[in-house]
Amino acid sequence: MLKVLSVQSRKSSQIKKWIVLSLRMLTIASFVLAFAQPFIPASTEASQKTVYAVYLDNSFSMQMPSKRGNLLTQAKQELVELIPENATVHFFTNQDRFTNLNAATFKKEVLAIEFSDQELKIENAVNKAKSLFGNKNANNKIVLVSDFQLKDETDYAALLKDESISLLQVQPENKINFSIANLDFNENEQTLKIQLSASEQTQEQVELSVYNASELLAKQEVAFENSASTEIEISLSEGEITNGNVQIEDEAIQYDNQFFFSINSTPKIKVLAIYEEEASFLRRIFKNEEFEFESTSIENLDYAQLNEKNIIVLNGVKNISNQLNNSLIKFSEDAGSVVIIPHQEAKLENYNTTLLNLNLPKFNAAIDNEQKITNINFEHPLLENVFTEQITNFEYPLTRSHFQMKAGNNAILLYANQEAFLTSADKNYVFAASFSTENSNFTNSPLIVPILYNIARESVLKQNIFDFTDEINQYLVEVNLASDEVVKLTKDEDVLIPQQRRFSQSVEINTPELPIEAGTYQVEAAGETLKNISFNYPRTESKLDYLQANQLQNQDRLKSIEDFFNQESRLQQVDEYWKVLLMFAILFLILEMLALRYLK
Structure with a gap:
């Protein structure tokens, strides 16, 4: 009996040891697997690092009212609330750009965004977003947040063939603008x-x-x-x-x-006629209050006063001397306008020197046969607002002799044989024939008044009562500046210094790349206000025509911000098992202790 009991005791002890060993191994294995943090991703994206390139439209159309103030405010609040806390974000607007932001920094930059007069086409926004990604192999996603006005010809269907692009639309309240x-x-x-x-x-x-x-x-x-x-x-x-x-x-x-x-008050256009024999037709054309007309013979010409004029009409002068040639060139370089009406017996060599220096076509041989002036270049800027319709039948003026010249596309008036009668280069003009009564009846033609009147008006930059901020605008300011002085644009406390080009009696200013805002600026020089110029934002943002889901082939690609980030959260969700394994480890440890204590 003792022998049987001894054998049973040894067998029980061996079974107990195997049970305890198994429980201990299961405990250790559970702890090891728990610290390894095993998980199963909900999608392939969950196992990759996602980098977002977020474009936020901050154009003026985002001022439309919405359920949370205006569209821009709503978009900013939803982005701040829904961006994943572990996200890496490249962020840009119509004029700002920020790269490699964490969630906290992204939220700070988003909340600081204000409205901008600048616009960015959706296609350009996509290209800009793609350029921000450094690692092309990462899970890169382009997120475009806008009201998606249909103000350009963006092909959204083609754009959305790229699976990485998402359009998140903020929708306005139904109000008339x-x-x-x-x-x-x-x-x-x-x-x-x-x-x-x-x-x-x-x-x-x-x-x-x-x-x-x-x-x-x-x-x-x-x-x-x-x-x-x-x-x-x-x-x-x-x-x-x-x-x-x-x-x-x-x-x-x-x-x-x-x-x-x-x-602004309009200064008079200063016209000077230089003649060999005075002609009354110029005085009749420039007699109204818009002009300050003066004429002088070539013998009595005061060269020192040329730069005080806006336009010089050289009418019927036989010979252009070297002094007159140099003065006309300098006058043209100083933004003046030169009109040349030749003499029948003009000295071509001297004339051609002046014409070439003024970028005008030179005179060739004189043609002594009668020609009618029948063709008008209605598209030339000089005539674009003169005629309400193209005229084809009127009493054509004629000349009995003229000088041939190759005018190309700059011809304004042409003879019946397509030779140029009047052509231009910059603000300089040349006629092909003398206006003397023996040679031409052009001074009695209805064409002469609008032609010379508009030439005179074009000699000075006509200031519009307003301009738009998205245009490159040019202004001529009559002022004589010292060498250390510049023209400034001021509005309240803002001071801008535009590009400027000096002439002897004036300054030409240009506004490219200036941060112009809507409003009226004072043009100042040497502490004096010279004129006012006004700017307005272009009205392209005022149209309330938006992209609709039914305009897309894949309609679910046009989402709200909330829908997009909820989907992102689901895609990046993972099922983690370390807690379950830790519970199993504790359970096996408890079972081992119970086995040691109670198993006989």
Whole structure:
């Protein structure tokens, strides 16, 4: 009996040891696997690092009201709330760019974004986003946040063939947007014509106000009368407005509720006629108050006064001396305009020297046969606003002799044989024939007045009452500056120094790449205000025509910000098992302790 008990005791002890060993091995294996943190990803993206390139449209169209203020405010708040905390983000707007941001820095930069007058086409935004990715093998995603106005010809269907691109649309409340589309000032009648637009046909009224600086000049209600546009005319007293501002009351997009304009006093155009025999037709053309006309014979010419003029008409001078040639070249280089009407017996060698220096075609042989002037280049800038329609039948003027010249595409008036009668280069002009009564009846033609009148007006840069900020604008300011002085543009506390080119009596200023804002700027030099110039933002953002899901082949690619990041969260979700393994390890440890204590 003792022998049997001894054998059973040894077998029980051996079984107990195997059980304890198994439980201990399971405990250790569970701990090892738990620290290895095993997981199963919900998708292939979950096992890759995702880098986002986020474009936030901050153009003026994002001023439309939405459920959280305006569209830009809504977009910023949703991005801040929904961006994954472990995200790496390249972030850019219409004018700003930030790279390699973590979630905290991204949120800070997003909240600081303000509206911008700059626009970025969606295709350009995609290309810009692609250029920001350093590692092309990473899980790179392009996220475009906008209201997606249909203001360009973007092919969204083709764009979305790239699976990495997502369009996140913020949608406005259904409101009509009213805007000041354009205005025009009739100087002769002293009337201001204001054009208003609505985003759809309506019978609503808007309240319109006209200011000179801060002084209210007019205020009235304007009805649209079941239309998307309307016009109103306001009569003004002469000199009543210098720094104008038109405003309307509107709850939708705000930037287009103001329109700035300036009305400056127009200096007289100074015309000098140089003749060998005085002709009365020039005095008749330049007799009104717009011009300051002066004529002198070639013998009595005061060369020192040439640079004080805007335009010089060289009429019927036989010979252009070296001194006159040099003076005309310098005058042209100083932004002056030269008009050459040759003498029948002109000395071609001297004439051609001057013509070539003025970039005008030279005279060839004189042709002594009668030719009619029958062709008008209606597309030439000199004539673009002269004729309401193209004229083909009128009493053609003629010349009995003329000089041949090769004018190319710059010809303004042509003979019946397609030879040029009048051509131009820059602001310089040359006629092919003398205007003497023996040679031509052109001075009696209806063409001579608009031709010479417009040539004189083109000799000075005509300032618009307003310009748009997206254009390269050019202005000529009559001022004589010291060598250390510059022309400045000032508005409130802003001071801009434009590109400028000096002439003897004036300065030409240009505005490329300047951070111009809407408003009226004072042109200042040597502490003196010379004139006002006004700028407005272009009205392209005022149209409320948006991309719709049904315009896309794959409609689910146009999402809200919330939908996109919820989907991202699901795609990047992983099932982690370390907690379960840790629980198993603890369970096996407990079972081992129970086996040691209670298993006999």
